[in-house]
Amino acid sequence: MKPKYIIYPLLILLIGYLIYNKFYSASAKEKKIGPASAKGGKKLNKPVPVNVMLVKDTAFSNAIDITGTVNANEQVDLRSETAGNVTGIYFKEGSHVQKGQLLVTVYNKDQVASLKSIQVQIKLAEQTEYRNRILLQKEAVSKEEYDTSLSSLNVFRSQADLIRAQIAKTEVRAPFSGIIGLRNISPGGYLSPTSSIATLVNMDPAKITFSVPEKYLPLIKNGSKIHFNLESSRDNFVGTVYAIEPNLDLTSRSITIRAKAPNPKGLLRAGSFAKINLALEQIPKTILVPTECVIPDIKSSKVFVVSNGVAASRNVKTDVRTATKIQIVDGLNPGDSLIVSGIIQLRPKVPLKIVKIIK
Template identity: 35%
Template sequence: MRFLTSARPFVACGTLALLAACSSKADEKGGKDAKKNNGPALVDVLVARPSAVTDSIEANGAVVANDYVELHPEVSGRLTFLQVNEGRRVSKGSIIARINDADLQATLQKTRALLQVSRLSQDRLEKLLKIQGVNQADYDLAVSQVRSNEADAAYTQAMLAKTVIRAPFTGVLGLRQVSPGAYVTPTTIIATLQADTKLKVDFTLPEANGGVVHPGSVVMVRLAGNPPRRYPATVLAQESQLNQTTRNLTVRALLPPGAQASPGAFAKVSVSTGAARRSVLLPTNAIMPGDKSDQVVLVKNGRAVLQNVRTGDRKDDQIAVVSGLAAGDSVVTNGVLFTQPGKPVKVRKAKSVN
């Protein structure tokens, strides 16, 4: 951004809208009145007080459920029972749906009948074998038939179990995707189920910063909302290899119990690098972005003076200035639009910031 040396207030075309939004109506009125009366512009200032600020990295992430599953049937058939209470919590083992199992029930009855006959035959041959009334081969064949029928019965019972879709864990059901009576296959999604008792955040870090986190590290997670919510999260683990396309490392952290968030929500994650340096925290509306350097307006000897600064981490509505300011500098925060370099200004309100 550059100041214009004419009598008009200095503004950069690209940042006019941003600065105008940050200035209050009272500031605009005060500035216009000062300009109308040819008097000094009215401004509010902060007296800079450098302090130790820890550097951090800001990463994008997403909230994920501790467990998530799409409920699919394991066998094909027509739905005879469907109970999907959308958005409701269900317990582990609760029946969600049933598939028509009449054919399997008939097969099971037939197998059990054959099994009963084969067991009777085995018992008779066993008695005859003891008195050498039958050879060993005939008895072994009868034993084999019993085991075969038992295996068929077990297989049919397993297939019957697959006709019942149960909740694999306690969680909240999503929206129902099918209707009662629909013919479903193993590719059909009946509903989704996710456990919301534990929420996690997955975020990515550049390759160069992968070493700043490790299991047990604490990161700060910021979620959108009114008001925005902030939670400390504990790092659980990180991916064993970098993404081959982005060269980023995926990290997973656990949100604290009771965190109000929805799986899939966007999250901003602040990761501390552990390095601290002397900085001045200013409101973001005091900074004027420029092509080569950011700038602020200082008040010196009752006049507005431009000062180039170098900024660091941004946190909510504050930004750290790491160089360009000295202790005691008066930085204009409100009324920036109505100041001109070298022109007189009048300080309406001043306070210190650490």
């Protein structure tokens, strides 16, 4: 008998034994199944250590952090209504001026001379009108003669008023009280209506302009308080909303709002960048939970709670978010045991080991 007829069957038997030993023997099955319990052969699950927070109602102040700009209460670029050489400058740069205070005069000697001439004619016309009025009472002159003298007097008076108005245009006065800036003119220089004299600013109170998203509009009204601070000051400032733009910005879908803040010390400067905290509403009773324990889903959000020693998922409805917490408006009740740690290891019905209870 040839050796190959003996060797080949032995090799086939050896290969078959190796295959059986690897995939179908008792030790192979044990490796597949893993450690099993003595009774049912089920896989053993180790409890997941977690921290638990007892859900309770709490008061919540709904506020948002936004940015804005400090503006002047009133601001104007001072200009002359008439052209001419500057004959007088009556203010100091950076000083406080009162409403109606004379700041600059432009050459007006021609108008002043014309006014004096008209005033002389007015006196003569007044005497003529008075004399004719007396004579009219005595019927010594006709009514037409008296009317002519009265008409002449009124014409001269109108001419005088016109010249006074022209003279007033040669004087630049402060339209309101405030701080006047650096001047752009010098005595004797030519001043035209397009030339800027200086900027007059009133900063008490200061105006703060800012924008908020459309969804917050129902929560904002005149009288709402804002708290803000500046890069240039360590003080905290308080303002009051007094005006709301009626139209939304089409690009950002936001609404522009203005507030006023007292500024007696002059710490608020126009153009400053303001960091604003806007209080929207006070909620006396609501549920707030740490943001990290809420798991977002496609249709809703969910959390895990402790139920009979195991994890149970709950669908929740959220609303306002803060830096660390989120408001739950549906899905949780006071007294629930909310799991706040080990979230990534949790699945429904996973056994739990409570390490710490947060009240």
